[in-house]
Amino acid sequence: MTDNLRGKSAIVGVGHAGFGEAHGFSAYDIMAQSTHAALNDAGLKLSDVDGLFCTMMEDSMPALMAAEYLGIQPRYIDGTMTGGSSFVNYLTSATMALEAGLCDVALICYGSNQRTASGRLVTASKLPPYEGLYSPRYPISGYALAAARHMYEYGTTRENMADVAVAARAWASHNPEAFMRDPLTREDVLSSRMVGDPLTKLDCCLVTDGGGAVILVRADRAKDFPNAPVYVLGSAAESSHRQISQMKDFTVTAAKDSGKRAFAMAGVTPADIDVVELYDAFTINTILFLEDLGFCKKGEGGAFVSDGRIAPGGNLAVNTNGGGLSCVHPGMYGIFTIIEAARQIRGDAPGMQLDGVELAVAHGNGGVLSSQVTAILGAASTV
Amino acid sequence: MERALGPDARFREGLSNGQINLPRCDGCDKPHFFPRINCPHCGGTALTWHQALGTGEVHTTTTVRRRPESGGDYNVCMVELSEGVRMMSRVDGIAPADVKIGMPVAVFVGDIDGAPAVLCKPAEG
Numbered sequence: 001m002t003d004n005l006r007g008k009s010a011i012v013g014v015g016h017a018g019f020g021e022a023h024g025f026s027a028y029d030i031m032a033q034s035t036h037a038a039l040n041d042a043g044l045k046l047s048d049v050d051g052l053f054c055t056m057m058e059d060s061m062p063a064l065m066a067a068e069y070l071g072i073q074p075r076y077i078d079g080t081m082t083g084g085s086s087f088v089n090y091l092t093s094a095t096m097a098l099e100a101g102l103c104d105v106a107l108i109c110y111g112s113n114q115r116t117a118s119g120r121l122v123t124a125s126k127l128p129p130y131e132g133l134y135s136p137r138y139p140i141s142g143y144a145l146a147a148a149r150h151m152y153e154y155g156t157t158r159e160n161m162a163d164v165a166v167a168a169r170a171w172a173s174h175n176p177e178a179f180m181r182d183p184l185t186r187e188d189v190l191s192s193r194m195v196g197d198p199l200t201k202l203d204c205c206l207v208t209d210g211g212g213a214v215i216l217v218r219a220d221r222a223k224d225f226p227n228a229p230v231y232v233l234g235s236a237a238e239s240s241h242r243q244i245s246q247m248k249d250f251t252v253t254a255a256k257d258s259g260k261r262a263f264a265m266a267g268v269t270p271a272d273i274d275v276v277e278l279y280d281a282f283t284i285n286t287i288l289f290l291e292d293l294g295f296c297k298k299g300e301g302g303a304f305v306s307d308g309r310i311a312p313g314g315n316l317a318v319n320t321n322g323g324g325l326s327c328v329h330p331g332m333y334g335i336f337t338i339i340e341a342a343r344q345i346r347g348d349a350p351g352m353q354l355d356g357v358e359l360a361v362a363h364g365n366g367g368v369l370s371s372q373v374t375a376i377l378g379a380a381s382t383v
Numbered sequence: 384m385e386r387a388l389g390p391d392a393r394f395r396e397g398l399s400n401g402q403i404n405l406p407r408c409d410g411c412d413k414p415h416f417f418p419r420i421n422c423p424h425c426g427g428t429a430l431t432w433h434q435a436l437g438t439g440e441v442h443t444t445t446t447v448r449r450r451p452e453s454g455g456d457y458n459v460c461m462v463e464l465s466e467g468v469r470m471m472s473r474v475d476g477i478a479p480a481d482v483k484i485g486m487p488v489a490v491f492v493g494d495i496d497g498a499p500a501v502l503c504k505p506a507e508g
Contacts, residue, residue: 129391130417131471133500136459137447144445145461152443152484197446197480245461245471246417250443 006265007383009095009106010222010229013042013215014339019328020179022209023116027058028069030211030330031111035070038213043226044105049215051076051103053090057112057331066109076103082239083366084279087335088373091216091362092235098218108338111211112330128243137196139281140204142244142368144196147284149250151198153299158198160302161283162189165202165325167311168280172322174312175351179208180326189283203283205324205333212335214342219383230342231383233359234266234376244368251299255292255363255372263294266359266376270294273376274357275344276316277337279365280323286310289363290318293374317354320344334364334373341377358382390418393432398499401492403435405466416468438506439464441486446479458482462490462503476504 015037018030025033031054039046052074056062063079078093080086087108094106127138136142150156166186172178189202222229238254238261241247263269270293278289287301295316296304304310310318319325321340324333341360343349358381364373388396390406394417397404407414410427421428444460458479462472474482475493486505493502 133495133498134459134471134473135447135457136445136471141445141447141459145443145459148445148484149443194446194448196448245469250461 005095007231008099009216010219010231011342012225013038014342016212019210027111027113031109034211034213035109038215042215048105049107051106053078053108055079055081055086082371084332084334085364085366085371085373088364088375091232091375094216106216109213110335113209114331115207115209140196143282144199146250156302160306162186163306164283164286165189168323168325170311171320172326177350178322178327205281205329208328210328210330212339228346230345231378233378234262236261237373239371253292253369255289258372258374259293262374273359275360276318277341278363280325337362345379394418404432406430414466414468416470436465437490439490444482472501472503474503
């Protein structure tokens, strides 16, 4: 039973680096800066790390490159690559490794210089064999195909999707770490350049540099660190395809299954959640994941996110840092859902800190809606 | 005895002869795409190939925006064949913006940059 892992690990340090433009720094430099920030936050040294959970968008053996760069010899490594969801997925494997005694200090880390290195969205792989011929522009075309079908089946509108971007920007406007903080209106999103119908440029996430790192230890020693521990109450993954053309239902993601199991493991429901951090690579993501995670019914996501309902002061706090749409998106965003969820629980979020946050969702997406990983994080009061 | 040819090569051989051939599982009787060694529905490995009817409908669609000087906008869609399988394709013969979900299409073997490819055009009548 996965219930055996409930609350068995805790996040004791988080860090990030290189948000926006990190001219002159490599992806590994940014990964290392993020790691040092997280270690400082936890009051630990590099030599304390004996478990490494890492993937990057360069090299075929990025976890080995990261260990070599940092100068550590981890006794446990997980470099599983499920795209941007990888880092949320590592919460499960790190908890398992810690609980089994395979390591004592688990480091999850990532870095990318995507913006200053190339200035465009990078996908880490070549085009799939039965799709490449048609020159889809990835990842945008994949998400556009899902968005179009959701509009067709449920009457979701471009205005609904625009409101996701508007809400993300409203959160970002309070966050000094966010890359885009200028006011944004629905009309701005609708009138920005169409890149892959029905998605405009402003329906798409940012392309920035940046990195993040998270330190976990076993729960029994979590209180020995400077910050309030953030416990992993539930974590679950589900993958449904790799290529967008193999997605069985373009309006339902595997988050339906990952969410159900993560909530069951944590013993809580969506109604208990104080803040939701999810991977908003495109505006349609937020709608799909809120539906599939059970915050609203399938098909009602468009209305659920509109007119400020997920913005500051709305019904549900979603992507309180500004998300991938307005805060940071360095190729893979997943680790930042963990960092912002943890900081909201600790009470030291860089932007708008909500009152009394005890339970948060961190949800990662990988590939083209392919891999879905949901984590439920909680304060000591929830364990 | 049939000469050995992997599922992908076999599909492409069909295309080069102007045919869209799809594997169907002998065990569960369902077709699948992309071609592979086992049926993704039941895991069966006994597969028989059948030529597709060449009819279908647009399941979902997007227009990839591109500068006119680079060739202009073009369609990328998912077509659902009458056999029940879906694949990525492109609807030719109409403007990308006129490709609609649910539109009946004829599915045929055309070519993209000299390579045989499954393409669609609006169904007649």
